[in-house]
Amino acid sequence: EAQVTQNPRYLITVTGKKLTVTCSQNMNHEYMSWYRQDPGLGLRQIYYSMNVEVTDKGDVPEGYKVSRKEKRNFPLILESPSPNQTSLYFCASSLLPGQGNVYRYEQYFGPGTRLTVT
Amino acid sequence: SQQGEEDPQALSIQEGENATMNCSYKTSINNLQWYRQNSGRGLVHLILIRSNEREKHSGRLRVTLDTSKKSSSLLITASRAADTASYFCATDARDNYGQNFVFGPGTRLSVLP
Numbered sequence: 001e002a003q004v005t006q007n008p009r010y011l012i013t014v015t016g017k018k019l020t021v022t023c024s025q026n027m028n029h030e031y032m033s034w035y036r037q038d039p040g041l042g043l044r045q046i047y048y049s050m051n052v053e054v055t056d057k058g059d060v061p062e063g064y065k066v067s068r069k070e071k072r073n074f075p076l077i078l079e080s081p082s083p084n085q086t087s088l089y090f091c092a093s094s095l096l097p098g099q100g101n102v103y104r105y106e107q108y109f110g111p112g113t114r115l116t117v118t
Numbered sequence: 119s120q121q122g123e124e125d126p127q128a129l130s131i132q133e134g135e136n137a138t139m140n141c142s143y144k145t146s147i148n149n150l151q152w153y154r155q156n157s158g159r160g161l162v163h164l165i166l167i168r169s170n171e172r173e174k175h176s177g178r179l180r181v182t183l184d185t186s187k188k189s190s191s192l193l194i195t196a197s198r199a200a201d202t203a204s205y206f207c208a209t210d211a212r213d214n215y216g217q218n219f220v221f222g223p224g225t226r227l228s229v230l231p
Contacts, residue, residue, distance in 0.1 A: 042223035058218050090160055106163035
């Protein structure tokens, strides 16, 4: 079954304790992305990756790191979490169009990770 | 930067009625997509419309795109209680080479039985 998985689904942690949220997709997608969702703000993009070893900042990258060492995995790292990073996090992936083609494909989303930082 | 803005923020209708949601954006785009989210769950892609298309249909969904007004609408016909969800539009900005997506804050639709 084609899917995007995230772990953990729920996490409560304390300020400053490093954590990693994993994301994995089995669809051989080049593009992967992390979003956070907060009430009234919709989804905001944190980081995205066009392919292995290619990552770039989204709209709200501060306080986050990512890596893309394998095509299927795109972990989100919070080196020193703070309470303002309490949020619902989503990982997503999609195919990329061929070179010179600007038209995109739909994104497939994971089930979400609800993070609480106290 | 917030690109897409949905309108209204919340919509409540009776089962069988049509629901219309609007999305406005600020910069030129390559594509506009609509997604649906059931409470607290991941988003599910509904429909994609390219910048050179004006209307697209998928089942009970109809999407229009007006690039001159930088706006799109999503129409759900003959709504059902199961359509209750939040709906988001997402754009990839042309001046960003289409690399990242920007979502609006969403419209929360309630379909009453």
